[in-house]
Amino acid sequence: MQIELTVNDKLVTWDVENDEFLADTLRAHGFLSVKKACDTSCCGLCTVWMDGKPILSCSILAMRAHGKKITTIEGVSQAAEEFARILTAEGAEQCGFCSPGFIMNVLAMKNELDNPTEDEIIHYLTGNLCRCTGYMGQLRAVKTYLGVA
Amino acid sequence: MFTVLDMAQPDKLEEAFEILTKRKNNTILGGCAFLKMSKKRIGTGIDLSRLNLDYIREDNGFIVIGAMAALRDLETNALLRDAFGGILSQSVRNIIGVQFRNGVTVGASVYSRYGFSDLLTALLVLDTEVELYNGGKMPLRDFLQKPYEKDILVQLRIEKNQRLAAFSSFRKSASDFAVLNIAVSNLDKQWTIAVGARPGRAVIAETASRALSQGHLSAEEIEAAAKIAADELSFGTNTRGTAGYRKALCQVLVKREIMEVLQCKSN
Numbered sequence: 001m002q003i004e005l006t007v008n009d010k011l012v013t014w015d016v017e018n019d020e021f022l023a024d025t026l027r028a029h030g031f032l033s034v035k036k037a038c039d040t041s042c043c044g045l046c047t048v049w050m051d052g053k054p055i056l057s058c059s060i061l062a063m064r065a066h067g068k069k070i071t072t073i074e075g076v077s078q079a080a081e082e083f084a085r086i087l088t089a090e091g092a093e094q095c096g097f098c099s100p101g102f103i104m105n106v107l108a109m110k111n112e113l114d115n116p117t118e119d120e121i122i123h124y125l126t127g128n129l130c131r132c133t134g135y136m137g138q139l140r141a142v143k144t145y146l147g148v149a
Numbered sequence: 150m151f152t153v154l155d156m157a158q159p160d161k162l163e164e165a166f167e168i169l170t171k172r173k174n175n176t177i178l179g180g181c182a183f184l185k186m187s188k189k190r191i192g193t194g195i196d197l198s199r200l201n202l203d204y205i206r207e208d209n210g211f212i213v214i215g216a217m218a219a220l221r222d223l224e225t226n227a228l229l230r231d232a233f234g235g236i237l238s239q240s241v242r243n244i245i246g247v248q249f250r251n252g253v254t255v256g257a258s259v260y261s262r263y264g265f266s267d268l269l270t271a272l273l274v275l276d277t278e279v280e281l282y283n284g285g286k287m288p289l290r291d292f293l294q295k296p297y298e299k300d301i302l303v304q305l306r307i308e309k310n311q312r313l314a315a316f317s318s319f320r321k322s323a324s325d326f327a328v329l330n331i332a333v334s335n336l337d338k339q340w341t342i343a344v345g346a347r348p349g350r351a352v353i354a355e356t357a358s359r360a361l362s363q364g365h366l367s368a369e370e371i372e373a374a375a376k377i378a379a380d381e382l383s384f385g386t387n388t389r390g391t392a393g394y395r396k397a398l399c400q401v402l403v404k405r406e407i408m409e410v411l412q413c414k415s416n
């Protein structure tokens with residue numbers, strides 16, 4: 001079927017299969033920042049925004065994006081870079097494979113929560129797995145970025 | 150991976166039901182996270198997005214939750230955070246992550262009657278009614294005992310009363326399935342205790358609930374009710390815990406949640 005949506009502020013019309021998931025559609029159209037690392041909706045690497053809310057693009061049908069606004073990290077490059085600099089300064093990025101999804105969820109959290117506590121930060125980021133870092137460096141970076149350190 | 154041959158986006162429930170019952174493999178699509186893990190070959194996938202069923206609102210003494218409301222909506226909705234000690238919001242907060250909960254739906258979670266369901270355990274101790282398109286309205290506890298029939302879950306209706314409630318889920322790690330779920334509620338003299346992830350489907354501990362409702366809530370009676378609950382329910386073994394472990398946990402957690410409700414009462 002045909003869907004019309006906005007990706008990073010650009011209106012696009014795409015043909016998608018009925019059973020195609022959004023992550024695959026985005027990657028097929030060159031949004032290679034969108035990663036997939038599990039089959040069970042549990043790693044968070046495929047996180048993008050739909051109408052500003054973070055979602056798992058691996059688990060949402062592409063056709064559900066019809067009429068919606070999708071944002072990938074390519075669409076928020078300035079904020080992403082600002083946070084990424086803090087993340088690397090904390091030594092919290094190793095292979096980097098989890099970063100696009102993680103950063104999209106951190107930025108979503110910044111938009112949704114005011115001055116979150118450590119518990120609230122951890123709760124918001126629970127769905128983002130990272131196999132390299134052990135999370136402590138990430139947590140430091142997030143707190144610095146949000147100004148709640 | 151599941152496959153969907155055709156896609157229907159009906160504007161009316163009537164039409165959705167007609168398509169659903171036309172062929173055996175025609176299927177309602179919720180958020181699709183669970184369907185995605187299956188190998189189901191769907192004939193016509195029925196997308197309910199055009200029916201505007203994603204509401205949570207108050208209506209004539211009921212809290213009404215549409216089938217397409219996301220679990221994250223339950224978690225953040227102000228009405229639900231306030232009502233019944235916020236147990237509905239609390240019950241979903243450990244399911245995978247925020248992004249996941251933004252995508253999965255209340256209707257699918259209830260209709261599917263998963264044994265591990267956190268939400269069902271919490272809903273069971275409230276005055277919850279399930280509204281099906283074809284089957285009509287019925288108490289959740291009756292719905293849970295019905296055999297699977299093709300139908301569309303349209304909305305949940307929860308009587309908005311002064312019921313106090315507490316919920317806890319015991320997990321080995323955040324975002325894993327629960328080892329055991331407990332919910333307890335009280336309205337006037339009536340107490341209700343529900344246990345889920347036994348790992349079987351959530352049920353009400355009827356004898357324990359009755360015993361607690363008839364007593365004076367002394368420490369001994371609370372202890373006794375918790376033991377009755379653990380004795381009257383059946384538990385099973387899976388990778389997350391043995392039947393014996395769950396039974397032991399049940400007694401401790403039921404007692405704790407009764408105390409929690411009493412604490413709310415005294416505040």
Ligand SMILES: Cc1cc2nc3c(=O)[nH]c(=O)nc-3n(C[C@H](O)[C@H](O)[C@H](O)COP(=O)(O)OP(=O)(O)OC[C@H]3O[C@@H](n4cnc5c(N)ncnc54)[C@H](O)[C@@H]3O)c2cc1C
Binds near residue numbers: 042
């Ligand atoms: C990896 C994973 C981990 C999970 N962990 C937990 C957990 O720890 N605790 C917990 O409580 N839950 C858990 N869940 C379940 C989750 O919360 C949802 O209940 C589940 O994903 C179904 O929601 P969905 O919107 O994805 O449904 P879908 O996958 O779209 O649908 C599931 C079924 O419901 C049917 N259906 C959907 N909507 C309706 C409707 N309105 N009327 C009738 N039938 C309908 C579909 O036809 C399908 O058969 C988990 C799910 C996954 C995939």
Ligand code: FES
Binds near residue numbers: 059
């Ligand atoms: S790829 Fe793992 S959650 Fe989407």
Ligand code: FES
Binds near residue numbers: 094095098133
């Ligand atoms: S840095 Fe390698 S998975 Fe996170």
